[in-house]
Amino acid sequence: MTNHKRFVVTGVALTALAAVAACSGGGGDTQTATQSGSAAEPVTINVHTFGGGENFGYDEAVKKWNAEHPNIQIKYQNLTDRFEDVYLPQLLQRLQAGAGAGDVVGIDEGAMGLMAARPQFFTDLSQYGLDSRKADFPAAKWEAGLNAQGKLFALGTDMGGMTMCYRKDLFEKAGLPTDREEVSKLWPDWNAFFETGKKFEAAKTGAKFMDGPNTIYNVILFQEAPKNGNLAYFDRSNQLIVEKNPAVKASFDWVQKFSQAGLTAKLQAWSPAWDKAIKGGGFATMGCPSWMLGVIEGKAGESNKGNWDVAAVPGGSGNWGGSWLAVPKQSKHPKEAAEVLNYLTGKDGHVAAFKEAGAFPSSIPAQQDTEVSGLKNAYFNDAPTGQIFAASVANLQPVFFGEKHAQVKTAVEKVLEGMDQGAVKYDEAWSKFVEAGVKAAG
Secondary structure, eight states, X not given: OOOSSOOOOOHHHHHHHHHHHHTOOOOOSSOOSSOTTOOSSOEEEEEEEOOSSSOOOOXXXXXXXXXXXXXXXXXXXXXXXXXXXXXXXXXXXXXXXXXXXXXXXXXXXXXXXXXXXXXXXXXXXXXXXXGGGGGGSOHHHHHHTBOTTSOBOEEEEEEOOOEEEEEHHHHHHTTOOOSHHHHHHHOSSHHHHHHHHXXXXXXXXXXXXXXXXXXXXXXXXXXXXXXXXXXXXXXXXXXXXXXTOHHHHHHHHHHHHHHHTTXXXXXXXXXXXHHHHHHHTOEXXXXXXXXXXXXXXXXXXXXXXXTEEEEOOTTSOOOOOEEEEEOBTTOSOHHXXXXXXXXXXXXXXXXXXXXXXXXXXXXXXXXXXXXXXXXXXXXXXXXXXXXXXXXXXXXXXXXXXXXXXXXXXXXXXXXXXXXXXXXXXXXXXXHHHHHHHHHHHO
């Protein structure tokens, strides 16, 4: 499951990153790894993931597996809801030590570049036939699981997809359409979204059109990156390209335009003020990958059921978030671990996770399953989210995550927040944005 908090790499994580860097060197849903219960003696496969109430959603899938595989038992532990400053540094330390990591471990998208650059820590899953699973995944999800040597080290769990969540009650108050199909027609592109925002602001509802810079920046960046070599902050040689990449500049420019026009509530995503505004109707729109719907429902509460709805995102597609599973080389049972990984990332595992935790599958067969494609979200006025999210990810292209993607992301977004809140002057923001990226990249 993707992490639902901003990707903040603390000093602890940076220390772990440095330590690891110092020692670093350069088919279908059938069980291709091994036959069920093939272990000669019973073994326990430890599966470690992260996430809060919206974790990977494996409880029921694990119960089913354990009932059917007495010789290979899964011990599933969701270790923490804090990926950035708890789970990641601990995983890095355990990988370096050669002991203590799970037999199967979850990895958030922001750390995939870091892990892909360290093939010495992970099992080549093609040894167990999992390279036959390529057709099960969109290119973006599959290619992110290839390491620096081109070997398959991870298979995808969920992906974010992209929609635009909006407050029906605030749109009605502003005299705008409230039906999701009509709302989607308001903004076929970001120019139209901007114009809709100006109409909303002119209605003086007491709320702002957008939450703040973080969410909209990430939505646009991962729409623009595929148009610019499928790159974000780094090229494929891990050279920083923040200043040179048109995708980054276009995303920055849109955020600045929205901010200067007074369309944002000047909120930092994941802050207490942001939480309060979600519940209290402080803003009317927010970019929503699938996992964000659960965030909104949890923060807005039962009293707001029906106030929020889901429309198409400007531009019609996009993705933000998602995770992978990998098998560390230190596992004493890599063959059985690969079999478990194969199950959890197969159609049945994806569908079970979707039903349990709302994690939108990256597995194409799972996306096409009626339990996924037919989903309607009761909290969001029975929005057909299964169909909406499937359409948003249908043509995604792989975006390259550099080794220090997470550090750069955190640093540049702090500048965006400062710009939106008035601490950074608009005419100085781009240079400070680039400067922050350079410093974070080291």
